[in-house]
Amino acid sequence: HMVFSNYGIILKGIGKLKEAELLYRKAIEIKPNYTDAHLNLGNILKDLGQLQSAELLYRKAIKLKPDYAEAHSNLGNILGDIGKLQEAELSTRKAIELKPDYAEAYSNLGIILSNLGKLEELILLSKSILKSRSINKGFKINASLQITIASLLKGDYTETFLNLNKTKELISQNTINSIKDEKSRKYTSTFFKFITSLYPQLEKENNNSE
Secondary structure, eight states: OOHHHHHHHHHHHHHHHHHHHHHHHHHHHOOOHHHHHHHHHHHHHHHHHHHHHHHHHHHHHHHHHHTHHHHHHHHHHHHHHTOOOHHHHHHHHHHHHHTTHHHHHHHEEEEEEEHTTHHHHHHHHHHHHHHOOSSSSHHHHHHHHHHHHHHHHHHHHHHHHOOOOOOHHHHHTTTTOOOHHHHHHHHHHHHHHHHTTTTTHHHHHHHHHH
């Protein structure tokens, strides 16, 4: 089963998703309680757009191994994608509870809280990411940007302006390239450009509020 699974990882890495899917299914057929294969097959099906099937595989991985942080986090991602935001929040928080330095889960939770409109919780979470020593700067850019956006939505222009400058400082250190996930990198870059385009107006509002 390990041979099929390892070869599946290689095929996924070179973009051969359907072939990788078959190998992971073979690995599960040989060893039905192989949690990593359930997780990896779930990842393949997610990439292929088969979200409900991926969700079932993540749930199966959690049933086999309840303390599997990656499975809880990936389930949270899927639930967020299909609009089950409250379930997504619970699943992602469980991943963080199991693995307190899980940077991807913190970042995903930030997006979920933003989509739920829980701005105060989002700001607190993002500030805890910025204080963490174990989370890399790529995720800290996301956290700083989330605080900026939440402050803007709250109409707090002083905090928005302050955190926009902090985000600019982080990005000037070329830390955006430390965001490994391409989707997250594009998300961060697009939002930063949008907020930066508001800079003159934010500066004006900030000066007016002083």
